Amino acid sequence: MRACLRSTSVEYTRELGRVMGASAKPGDVFLLCGGLGAGKTMLTQGILWGLGSEEFARSPTFVLVNEYHARLTVYHMDLYRLDSFDDLDGLGLDDYLFGDGLCVIEWADKAEGYFPTDHVDVSISAVSDTERIFSVSSSADERSQLIQAVVDFGRLHADEHR
Amino acid sequence: MNPEIECSSRQSIPRVLYIRRIRANREGFAKIKVELQIDTSTRYASVGISSDGASIVEIGWRSERNHSMELVPAINRAFAQARRGVEDLDSVLVASGPGGFSALRVGMSTAKAIASTRSIPLVAVGTLDLEIEPFEGMGARVCALISAGRNRLYVGVKDPADTVVKVDLQQTAEFLGGLSPSTIYCGEAAPDLAAEMSARLGGSFRASLSAPPSRRASALARLGYRKLQAGETADPATVEPLYLRSSQVSAAARRWGVRQ
């Protein structure tokens, strides 16, 4: 199942994150892909807020995993600096990926295939300075509720703009 | 190594016992051997002190990813209670997995550090072997289960004729599809799956369903001592916890061009 949305502002992206955070279940894994400055950390900010956290998402590029405690424990990771399978495999990500928290992983495409198969894919592409196209999808039936919530969010806002 | 092990255990041993420890075993005049057990495979961790493979003290606790903070104090407590110190150790016996990635590494690195600084043997025993140990000798196939996180299980199987435990990482659904009535099921994850297994196997369901912790330091003492006597020691410089990868990870590795 797939949802496609056009974000025209940072606020919209955060709201989208909020919806995803509110629908997240223990053990969910969100894989965020998109180039530098696409909005992965912005979306993560919204996800944190959607889970009831009041924290500000800091980019975990240099620490690799930031942990936040909200309705679920959120493991915010950034694989940007990863450059070998051994590095990846030595991190012990399984503890997080198969735990009871929510994993939000920036630059997940760096480790394609490493993740649980029932993950949620989020790909972001920048079309202008302020515009982003989001595609949120999952091949797992158990994630259809979350994707549906994203679809509903998109519809609601499309109506507003009309 | 943490120097605290040395100081606090020395302080806690009265002088008299220092003298008693040098006492020889009556029969063979061989010194009674002392082993330390460390198992941090899962959130249920344990340490123990044994003598010639028989447990003297065991301490178990439930940890929430805090093994690194809890392990050394627990070892010191076990030493104090057993009235022994790190200088008395003749070997270190450690559970080698499978289990939690970080959890296992805490126990393994502490065991390696103690064994190498004291220049005593290190013995690694599979974590699923420890779950199976109490049920060995029952003449049946034993299958031990440890959770590998969401919908996944570490599965260890041992037939009466086997000398080693066959270890596998399975999806829970896949495991439940292959249940067998002549098997004894046990292990930390067995109680959680009891209802499902019982529904599928009916009256022929056989299991140990006591609440965790299901692994005992005494089992590690017994199995580890047996391996020690057989000369099956591990090299502290190279031994690693057992890490089972799921099939999709192997596929990812291939994509990176890594051969496994």
Ligand SMILES: Nc1ncnc2c1ncn2[C@@H]1O[C@H](COP(=O)(O)OP(=O)(O)OP(=O)(O)O)[C@@H](O)[C@H]1O
């Ligand atoms: N519609 C939008 N949604 C999200 N961000 C937007 C949008 N329009 C503009 N931006 C800007 O894009 C940038 C997104 O930054 P962010 O840190 O979220 O990117 P990122 O994908 O995490 O990058 P990196 O790969 O460096 O971690 C911010 O500067 C933000 O102001």
Ligand SMILES: [Mg+2]
């Ligand atoms: Mg970022």
